[in-house]
Amino acid sequence: MIVRIATEGQYRIDSAYLDKLNEIDNDLVAAIAAGDKDRFKVLLNDLLALVREHGTPVPAEELVESEIVLPPPDTTFEEASEMFIGDGLVPG
Helix, strand or coil, X not given: CEEEECCCEEEECCHHHHHHHHHHHHHHHXXXXXXXXXXXXXXXXXXXXXXXXXXXXXXXXXXXXXXXXXXXXXXXXXXXXXXXXXXXXXXX
């Protein structure tokens, strides 16, 4: 599975991590809905760290479509409130 972190690049990550990505994504949606800015920042960092730690960077010259696109690490709470709605960013 290919996951893009905006402003960083793409990572190839085993689909076995999809459930954990989805769990964090759902928690992000809930934190934003609750207006919990501190929890939002922790969860966004956890989401991106999971991809970085368990994914392998896709070389820039390799053109592949991203299945999931995550926001950059400096995403504000206000920006995220427009992205993480409904089912969030991770399908499932």
